[in-house]
Amino acid sequence: MTVPERPLSKLGFLTIGLFDEDEPAAGHENTLRMIELGESLGFDSAWLRDRHLQHGISSPVAVLAAATQRTSRIELGTAVIPLGLENPFRLAEDLATVDVLSGGRLNPGVSVGPPTHYDHIKQHLYPDSWDAEDFGRTRLSRLLHNLRGEPVSTFSGREGIETYSRRVQPHSPGLAGRVWYGAAGLASAEWAGEQGLNLLTSSVVRAEEDDDFARVQRSHILRFRERHPLGERARVSQGLVVIPTDSATPAQRRKYEEYARGRLARTTAPQGPGRLLFAPDLVGSSERIAQALAEHAGFQQVDEVVFALPFTFEYEDYEQILTDTATRLGPLLGWTPAGRGGQGA
Known part of the structure; x- marks a missing residue:
């Protein structure tokens, strides 16, 4: 088997947090159980998608607040919060609160642009300003300003028995440096580098300069690092759909293979x-997946990954996938589980 050029230093997973509309509590509880399982398996991070008007987690920050009280080590991320639906002032308060509760383990991943299906929701989202909202990168600049503890008010001091601050409270030092930007295009990757952000590159890119997914992803990573003050040390995380089948039952293998086949045409x-x-889903033995990753031009440029879990599986499927990823696939990629003496410790 080809050995990856960069041993994997950080291994994470990403879930949509699927739930039944008629019984949403069970799905949210399963998501928290997955995060607990991930910590016990030595994963470095657990990430939640952000889904609105769907049967996936719509408030990842709230769910991660609960996860802070059920874990002690694993990093907690969002991939990604679309800022077009958020107020940067209030979001900064929520993110800082969760970071304080977690002891500095939060990794906020964000994106910019108009909200999905904006024309259908704009009257409810921004009834008085829907035609004047700025969904560009200034929204992220405002969030970073707030997270850095820079002034947001011209008033501070005491007023009666209450004390007011000029900056968002609570302030969590270091949080702004853990913000990740979800970029699918070359210009976005360049901008993220210029801003000194961390880069999340997923299983979707824009085919601007090539029609080969891996080559496009590699070009984004290289351009990001060229523009980043830290250069080669700038953090990049790759997120592909990866489904190892080592301990899967025959029925699970059939389900996984059928899932991947149904999504192959778009790739x-x-x-x-x-x-x-879109990148093809990687399904098969850990050895087969490790070989495919070692030959992947995008994977060759990273030492951190956040593998995405499929949207529609059962908890038992996720348990098997996470266990195989941590105990079989990860070590083949040069990764050591956190807390066991490796780089993730």
Whole structure:
């Protein structure tokens, strides 16, 4: 088997937090159980997607607040919060609160741009300002300003028995340096580097300069690091859908393979006017997946990954996938479980 050029230093997983509309508590509880399982298996991080008007977690920050009280080590991330639906002032308060509760383990991942299906929700989201909202990068700049503890008010001091601050409270030092930017295009990757952010690159990219997913992803990573003050030391995390089957039952293997086949057509060519290019799901033995990753031009440029779990599986499936990822696939990629003497400790 080909050995990866960069031994994997950090291994994480990402889930949508699927739930039944008629019984949402069970799905949210399963998500918390997965995070607890991830910590026990030595994963370095657990990340939640952000889904609105769907049957996936719509408030990852609230769920991660609960996770801080059920874990002690694993890092907790969002991948990603679309800032078009958020007030940067209030979001900064929520993120800082969760970071304080976690002891500095929060990794906020964010993105910019108009909210999905904006024309259908704008009257409820911004009834008085829907045609004037700025969904560009200034929204992220405002969030970073708030997280850094820079002034947001011209008033401070005592007023009666109450004391007021000029900056968002609580303030959590270091949190702004743990913000990740979800970038699918070259210009976004360059901008993230110029701002000194961390880069999340997922299983979706824009086919701007090439029609090969791995080469496009590699170009984004290289351009990001060229623009980043830390250069080669700038943090990049790759997120592909990875499904090891080592301990899966025959029924699970069939389900996983059918899932991947149903999504394969979209990976053969750029999709839509945005020329979105999707990576094929990686399904099979850990050895087979490790070999495929070692030959992947994007993976070759990273030493951190956040593997995405499929949307529609059962908790028992996720348990098997996470266990195989941590105990079989991870070590083949040069990773050592956190707390066991490796780089993730």
